[in-house]
Amino acid sequence: MDPLTLGGIVALATILVLFSGVSVALGLLIVSTGFLMVFDGMRSLELLPEILFGKLDNFALLSIPMFIIMGSSIASTRAGADLYEALERWLTRVPGGLVISNLGACALFAAMSGSSPATCAAIGKMGIPEMRKRGYPDGVAAGSIAAGGTLGILIPPSVTMIVYGIATETSIGRLFLAGVIPGLMLVALFMAWSLYATWRSGDQKLLNSAGYTWKEKFEILPRVLPFLLIIVGVLYAMYGGVATPSETAAVGALLCLIIAMVIYKLWNPRDLWVVLRDSTKESVMILFIIAAAGVFSYMLSSLYITQSIANWIGTLDVNPWVLMGAVNVFLLIAGFFLPPVAVILMAAPILLPIITTAGFDPIWFAVVLTINMEIGLISPPVGLNLYVINGIAPDISLKTILSGSLPFVGCMILAIVLLCLFPGLATWLPDAVMGAAL
Amino acid sequence: QSETLRLSHQWSNKDVRHQVAQIVADEVAAADVDLEIQIFGSKSLFKPREQYRPLSRGQLDMSVLPLSYAGGQQPAYNLTLMPGMVKNHDHAARLSASPFMEALEEKMADDDVMVLVHGYLAGGFVGKDKCITAPEDVKGLQTRAAGKAFEQMLAGAGASIASMASSEIYNAMQTGVLTAANTSSSSFVSYRIYEQVKCYTPAGDVALWFMYQPLLMNKSRFDGLNADQQKALLDASAKAEAYYLEEAKKQDAESEKVFRDAGVEIAQMSSEDFDAWRALAQETSYKAFVADVPDGQQLLDMALAVE
Amino acid sequence: MAGSSSAVASQTGNNPFLRFVAALSTVAGWCSAAMIVAAVAITCQMIFVRFVLNGSTVWQTEAVIYLAIGATLIGLPYVQRLRGHVNVDLIPLMLGKRARFVMAICTLTLSIAMVAIMLWYGYEFWHLTFERNWKSDTVWGVRLWIPYLAMPLGFGLFLLQLIADLVAVILKIDAPFGLEDT
Numbered sequence: 038m039d040p041l042t043l044g045g046i047v048a049l050a051t052i053l054v055l056f057s058g059v060s061v062a063l064g065l066l067i068v069s070t071g072f073l074m075v076f077d078g079m080r081s082l083e084l085l086p087e088i089l090f091g092k093l094d095n096f097a098l099l100s101i102p103m104f105i106i107m108g109s110s111i112a113s114t115r116a117g118a119d120l121y122e123a124l125e126r127w128l129t130r131v132p133g134g135l136v137i138s139n140l141g142a143c144a145l146f147a148a149m150s151g152s153s154p155a156t157c158a159a160i161g162k163m164g165i166p167e168m169r170k171r172g173y174p175d176g177v178a179a180g181s182i183a184a185g186g187t188l189g190i191l192i193p194p195s196v197t198m199i200v201y202g203i204a205t206e207t208s209i210g211r212l213f214l215a216g217v218i219p220g221l222m223l224v225a226l227f228m229a230w231s232l233y234a235t236w237r238s239g240d241q242k243l244l245n246s247a248g249y250t251w252k253e254k255f256e257i258l259p260r261v262l263p264f265l266l267i268i269v270g271v272l273y274a275m276y277g278g279v280a281t282p283s284e285t286a287a288v289g290a291l292l293c294l295i296i297a298m299v300i301y302k303l304w305n306p307r308d309l310w311v312v313l314r315d316s317t318k319e320s321v322m323i324l325f326i327i328a329a330a331g332v333f334s335y336m337l338s339s340l341y342i343t344q345s346i347a348n349w350i351g352t353l354d355v356n357p358w359v360l361m362g363a364v365n366v367f368l369l370i371a372g373f374f375l376p377p378v379a380v381i382l383m384a385a386p387i388l389l390p391i392i393t394t395a396g397f398d399p400i401w402f403a404v405v406l407t408i409n410m411e412i413g414l415i416s417p418p419v420g421l422n423l424y425v426i427n428g429i430a431p432d433i434s435l436k437t438i439l440s441g442s443l444p445f446v447g448c449m450i451l452a453i454v455l456l457c458l459f460p461g462l463a464t465w466l467p468d469a470v471m472g473a474a475l
Numbered sequence: 476q477s478e479t480l481r482l483s484h485q486w487s488n489k490d491v492r493h494q495v496a497q498i499v500a501d502e503v504a505a506a507d508v509d510l511e512i513q514i515f516g517s518k519s520l521f522k523p524r525e526q527y528r529p530l531s532r533g534q535l536d537m538s539v540l541p542l543s544y545a546g547g548q549q550p551a552y553n554l555t556l557m558p559g560m561v562k563n564h565d566h567a568a569r570l571s572a573s574p575f576m577e578a579l580e581e582k583m584a585d586d587d588v589m590v591l592v593h594g595y596l597a598g599g600f601v602g603k604d605k606c607i608t609a610p611e612d613v614k615g616l617q618t619r620a621a622g623k624a625f626e627q628m629l630a631g632a633g634a635s636i637a638s639m640a641s642s643e644i645y646n647a648m649q650t651g652v653l654t655a656a657n658t659s660s661s662s663f664v665s666y667r668i669y670e671q672v673k674c675y676t677p678a679g680d681v682a683l684w685f686m687y688q689p690l691l692m693n694k695s696r697f698d699g700l701n702a703d704q705q706k707a708l709l710d711a712s713a714k715a716e717a718y719y720l721e722e723a724k725k726q727d728a729e730s731e732k733v734f735r736d737a738g739v740e741i742a743q744m745s746s747e748d749f750d751a752w753r754a755l756a757q758e759t760s761y762k763a764f765v766a767d768v769p770d771g772q773q774l775l776d777m778a779l780a781v782e
Numbered sequence: 783m784a785g786s787s788s789a790v791a792s793q794t795g796n797n798p799f800l801r802f803v804a805a806l807s808t809v810a811g812w813c814s815a816a817m818i819v820a821a822v823a824i825t826c827q828m829i830f831v832r833f834v835l836n837g838s839t840v841w842q843t844e845a846v847i848y849l850a851i852g853a854t855l856i857g858l859p860y861v862q863r864l865r866g867h868v869n870v871d872l873i874p875l876m877l878g879k880r881a882r883f884v885m886a887i888c889t890l891t892l893s894i895a896m897v898a899i900m901l902w903y904g905y906e907f908w909h910l911t912f913e914r915n916w917k918s919d920t921v922w923g924v925r926l927w928i929p930y931l932a933m934p935l936g937f938g939l940f941l942l943q944l945i946a947d948l949v950a951v952i953l954k955i956d957a958p959f960g961l962e963d964t
C-alpha cells in the first residue's frame with residue numbers, strides 16, 4: 038500500500054481508538070501494535086519491549102519527574118499562599134490588584150515548576166477562593182488561573198521543552214531561555230485582558246484593592262526569599278558550570294524538598310508521601326506516554342509513513358507561512374485532544390524536517406509549539422488545567438470556566454502572531470546568553 | 476523475486492557513513508537485480524545501540540554500526556575500539572583484512588551477522604583550556620570519552636571521567652562542566668565543538684582513537700538472496716569500501732581545517748606520546764579486556780600482530 | 783469534561799481480590815516513588831563528586847536512567863489504580879448508561895490484551911538477556927537483566943490491576959470509566 042494512504046488509515050485508527058476512552062498511552066501502543074502486526078509481521082512484536090525501554094533510556098527524561106517534584110513539594114506547603122500574598126501587598130496600588138498578583142504568582146511559580154497542572158493547582162488553591170470572595174467574576178477568577186497555569190510549560194523549566202529537546206536534538210538550555218521573553222509577554226497580555234474584563238464587569242472597587250502599610254509590605258518579604266533562593270540556585274547550577282540542564286533538575290528538586298521541609302515544616306511522613314505520590318503519579322503518566330509515543334513513531338517510521346509525508350510536503354510548492362499556518366492548525370487540533378508530550382513526540386519527527394526545510398528556526402518553533410500546547414491545556418475535551426480548576430472550585434460550572442478561559446486563548450493566539458512577526462522575541466535571549474545559534 | 480532491504484544508521488545524510496550506505500544502495504539499484512535498499516538514517520528507526528539485536532534476529536537487514544556498541548553482548552567486539560591498537564588508516568585497512576578480523580567475523584556469524592563494508596574512522600582530543608597530547612595532560616580534567624576502553628585508560632592517566640550523551644558535550648563544554656573530550660573527528664565537527672575549546676589534537680600520522688564502523692548485514696537474509704543479487708551487493712560493497720577508506724583519511728584533515736579556521740590551536744601527538752599512551756593502555760584497558768574475555772589474550776595478540 | 787485522574791482511586795468494595803490487587807499496586811507505587819527519590823539523590827551525589835571533588839562519575843548517569851525506567855514501569859499499576867493515566871472520555875460521556883458499560887468492558891479488554899502482549903514479549907526480552915548474561919557496554923557494565931526485570935514485573939502488576947478494574951466494573955463495584963451517573 039502507498040505509505041501516504043496508509044498514513045491516513047493510521048490517523049483514522051488512532052482517532053477512533055483514543056476516543057474510545059482507553060488511556061492515551063495504551064491507545065498509542067494498541068494502534069502501533071496493530072499496524073506492526075499487519076504490515077511488519079508478528080515477529081516485529083518481539084521488538085516492542087526493547088523499543089519501549091529504549092525510548093525511556095535517556096538521561097534528560099529523568100529531569101521530568103524532578104521538575105515535577107519541585108513544583109509539587111512547593112505546592113503542598115504554604116509557599117504558594119505566601120508568594121501570592123506578598124505580590125498582593127506590593128501590587129496593591131496597581132489597578133486590578135488581586136488578579137494581577139495572581140497572574141504574577143503563576144509566572145513566578147512557573148519558574149519553579151516544569152508542569153502546567155502543578156502551577157495551576159499551586160496558585161489556584163489560594164487564588165480562586167480569594168478572588169471570588171472579593172467579588173471578581175467567576176469566569177475571570179477561573180480563567181486567569183487556568184491560563185496563568187499554562188505558563189508552567191513556557192517559562193523555564195519546562196517538561197515539554199525537555200521532550201522537544203530530546204526529540205529534535207536541540208539544546209535544552211537554549212530552549213529554556215527561548216521561553217523566557219514569550220512567557221513574560223504572555224503574562225503581560227493575560228494581565229491586560231484581566232484588567233479589561235474586571236473593569237468591564239463594572240465593579241470599580243475591585244480595581245483598587247485594600248491598601249497595605251509599608252510595615253505589612255516588608256514583613257512578608259522574608260517569606261518570599263526561599264523562592265528567590267530556589268530560582269537563583271537553579272539558574273546558577275544550569276548556567277554556572279555546575280551541572281548540565283538535565284542534571285540541574287535534581288538540584289532544584291532537592292532544594293525544593295529541603296526548603297519545604299525546613300522552612301515550611303513539611304516533615305510529617307504522611308504529608309511528604311502526598312508530595313511524592315502526586316509527583317510519581319504525574320511523572321509515571323507522562324513518561325509512559327513518552328514511551329508509548331516512541332513506539333508509535335517507530336511504527337510510523339517502519340511503515341515508511343514519516344518519510345513519505347516529509348517527501349510529499351517537500352514537493353508541495355507553498356509559501357512557508359501558509360505551511361506554518363497549516364502546521365499551527367494541525368498542532369492546535371492535536372492539542373485539543375492529546376497531552377503536550379504526546380503531540381510533541383508524535384509530531385516532531387514529521388514536522389521538524391518540514392519546518393527546517395522551510396527555513397524556520399527550530400528553537401523559535403519550539404516556543405510556537407509550546408504556546409499551541411498551552412491552548413490545548415485550557416480547551417476541551419482534554420484540558421488538564423480545566424480539570425485542575427474543576428477540582429479546586431467544583432461549584433464553578435465548566436461552561437463558566439470555559440468562557441472565562443476563551444479570551445486567554447485569544448491572547449495566546451495573539452502571542453503566536455507576534456512571534457511570527459518578531460521571531461527575535463524567542464531567539465534573542467538564547468543567542469545573547471549562549472552565543473549565536475548552532 | 477523483488478526484495479527490499481532495510482538499512483538503519485544513526486547519522487545525518489551529510490555524514491560519510493551515510494554516503495557509504497547510499498553508494499551501496501545506488502549501485503545495487505543500478506545493477507537492476509530486483510533489489511532495493513531502503514535507508515533509515517538519523518536514528519529514525521532504531522536508536523544506535525538498539526540496532527545489533529534486531530540485526531542479528533533478522534528484524535533489521537542492514538546497519539552501519541560501530542561494532543563496539545554490541546560489546547555488552549559480544550565482549551570481543553570491545554577490541555574494535557581499543558586505544559593505540561590502530562596507528563593510522565592504512566594500518567586499519569590491513570587490520571580489516573587480517574586473521575584478527577576473521578576471528579571477529581566468526582563471532583559475528585554466530586549471531587547471524589556478516590560484514591559487507593569494512594571501515595575504521597579516527598578521532599582525537601579537545602581541551603577547553605589546554606592541549607592534550609601526552610597522558611600527563613589530562614590529569615584532573617573532567618573528561619568525556621567515547622568508549623569504555625578509553626574511559627579506563629584516561630582514568631588511569633588521572634582524568635576524571637564524566638559520562639553524558641554526546642549531544643550534551645557542547646553545553647557541558649560551554650558552561651565548564653567538561654574540560655576535555657575525546658571522540659571521532661566527524662562528531663567534533665557536527666557538534667561544533669570548535670566553538671568551545673582552546674586546543675584540538677586531531678588524528679595525524681599517529682592517532683589513538685580508531686573505531687571500527689562496518690556496514691553489517693543479517694547473514695540469513697544475504698544467503699536467501701539469489702546469486703545475481705548477492706553479486707550486486709558484494710560488488711557495490713567493494714566499491715563503497717574503497718570510498719570509505721579514502722574519505723576516512725580526508726575526515727581528519729577536514730576536521731583539522733575546521734578547527735584551525737575557527738581559531739582553535741592545533742596540537743600534534745608525537746610518537747613518544749603515542750607510546751606513553753599505549754603503555755598506559757596496556758596497564759589499564761588491555762588488562763581489563765583480557766581479564767573480561769575468555770579468549771581475550773589470543774584475540775589481542777592477533778590484533779597486535781598486524782604490521 | 784474529560785481529563786486525567788479524578789482524585790478518587792478505583793473502588794474495591796469488600797471484594798478480597800480487588801483489595802489484594804489494590805494493595806499490591808500501592809506497594810508498587812511506593813517502590814516507584816522510592817526509585818525517583820533515589821535518582822534525585824544519586825544525581826546530586828554525581829554533581830557533588832564532579833563539581834566539588836573533581837572526581838570521576840562513571841556509574842551515576844546509567845544508574846539514574848535505570849532507576850527512572852524502573853520507576854515508570856513499576857509505577858504503572860499504581861497510577862492505573864489512581865486513575866492517573868490520561869484518557870479522552872468524550873464519547874463515553876455522551877453515551878447512555880448501558881452503552882457506557884459495554885464500552886468500558888471493551889476498552890478494558892483491549893487494554894488487558896495490549897498489556898498481556900507487552901508482558902509476554904517483555905518476559906522473553908528479559909529472559910534472553912538473563913540467559914546470555916548481557917551487560918551494558920560501559921565501564922560499570924551492569925548485568926542488563928537487572929534493569930530489564932522492571933519490564934515483566936511492571937507489566938505483570940499492571941495487567942493484574944487492569945483485570946481488577948474490569949472485574950470491578952463487571953461486578954458493578956466501580957462505575958465505568960470512573961464516571962458517576964449524572
Ligand code: NA
Pocket residue numbers: 146147148149150151152188189190191192193194195
Ligand atoms: Na516552568
Ligand code: NA
Pocket residue numbers: 372373374375412413414415416417418419420421
Ligand atoms: Na485540550
